[in-house]
Structures are given as structure tokens and as C-alpha cells.
Amino acid sequence: MARARPIPDLAADDAYASAAAKIVAVRAREVADHAHDVLDVADIEHLHDMRVATRRLRAALEIFEPCFPPKEFGAALAQVKAIADALGERRDRDITIATLEAFAGAMPSPDRPGVHTLIERQRAEQAEANETLAPFVDPGRLAALSELLFELVAAADEARGTPA
Numbered sequence: 001m002a003r004a005r006p007i008p009d010l011a012a013d014d015a016y017a018s019a020a021a022k023i024v025a026v027r028a029r030e031v032a033d034h035a036h037d038v039l040d041v042a043d044i045e046h047l048h049d050m051r052v053a054t055r056r057l058r059a060a061l062e063i064f065e066p067c068f069p070p071k072e073f074g075a076a077l078a079q080v081k082a083i084a085d086a087l088g089e090r091r092d093r094d095i096t097i098a099t100l101e102a103f104a105g106a107m108p109s110p111d112r113p114g115v116h117t118l119i120e121r122q123r124a125e126q127a128e129a130n131e132t133l134a135p136f137v138d139p140g141r142l143a144a145l146s147e148l149l150f151e152l153v154a155a156a157d158e159a160r161g162t163p164a
Contacts (some may be wrong), residue, residue, distance in 0.1 A: 002049040004056055005030055020064030021156040027057040028149040031083070035137045038087075039130050045096040050137075051087040054080055059150075067156040076148050083145075086133040093126035 007022050014022070034050035037043065052164050065073055097119055104115040135141060 001033065001052055002030075003111075004005075010095050016064070017067045017156040020067040021153045023060045023099040024057070024064065024149060024156070025153045027053070027060045028146055028153075030133050031057050031080075032142050032146055038137050039134060041094070041126060041130065044091075044096070044098070047087060047090055047094065049090055051084065054087060058084060061152075062140055064156070068152045072148065072152055072155065076152055079145050079148070083136045086129070086136045092123075092125065092128040093129055094121050097122045097126060 005026050007026050010019060010022050030053040031050065034046065034053045037046045038050050040046060058077065061068075061073065061077050061080065068076075092134050100115055100119045100122065104119070107115060
């Protein structure tokens with residue numbers, strides 16, 4: 001799992017809105033950066049890393065909600081939740097497939113075909129979940145989310161009297 005990036009220049013005496021701006025900016029960048037190869041089912045760690053990044057971003061948004069304009073905050077949070085939900089649907093299939101493959105490997109040969117049938121069903125569901133996920137990780141859509149999050153950060157900075 002990818003580690004959370006440190007927040008540059010974050011200090012204990014930062015104003016609440018300043019901390020919000022710094023933290024949300026970094027967490028938003030993490031989400032966008034982890035989108036690379038997220039649809040690749042051969043390496044499920046890309047998806048896992050992006051899912052964790054969305055959870056970190058969501059937590060930061062919720063913690064700092066008072067720093068943001070309500071309308072923009074609601075729109076951003078809804079988009080982050082939607083991405084997280086789509087990532088979660090795919091992740092559930094990834095984990096089920098990995099677990100079934102390990103289980104099948106430990107079974108006697110005559111019993112494996114039944115488990116392999118279950119794996120193939122999960123692979124079909126994984127492919128469907130990937131199709132559902134694809135629009136959420138489209139570069140244009142992620143750029144629009146990044147812009148909305150940048151506007152939230154700018155609003156937090158403006159609220160404390162510092163330009164973004």
C-alpha cells in the first residue's frame with residue numbers, strides 16, 4: 001500500500017483553514033496520481049492504492065468541512081464518494097478472486113474445477129465493475145474533480161486572508 005504523502009509546510013500552529021488547504025491539496029493530488037493503471041486487473045495494487053487515497057481525501061474533506069463553501073463542498077464530497085464506491089466494487093472482486101485462487105491451489109485436483117467456475121464468475125463481475133469504474137478514472141473527469149478541489153482549497157485560503 002502506498003504511504004500517505006507528507007504535507008509540506010504543515011505546522012501545529014497553522015490556522016484551521018490553512019491546514020485544510022494544505023492537506024486537501026496533497027490528498028487530492030494523491031488520488032489523481034494513483035489513477036494510473038487502476039483498470040489493470042493484472043496488478044490490483046494500483047486500484048487498492050487509489051482506493052486508500054480516496055478514503056484519505058474523504059476523511060480530510062469531512063474533517064475540514066467548516067472551511068469550505070457548502071455547495072462546492074457537497075459536490076466535491078459526492079464525487080469522491082462515487083469514485084470510492086466504484087473502486088470498492090472492483091476491489092471486492094479482486095479480493096474474492098485472489099482468495100479463491102489461493103483456496104483452489106490448496107485443494108485436491110478433482111475439486112478445483114468447481115472453484116475455477118466461481119473464479120470465472122468473479123472475473124466476469126470484475127470486468128463489469130471495471131467498466132463501471134472507467135468513467136470515474138477518466139483523465140478529464142479527474143481533472144474536473146481536481147479543479148473543484150482546488151477551488152475548495154482556494155476558498156479555505158481566502159477565508160483566512162491568504163491567496164491560494
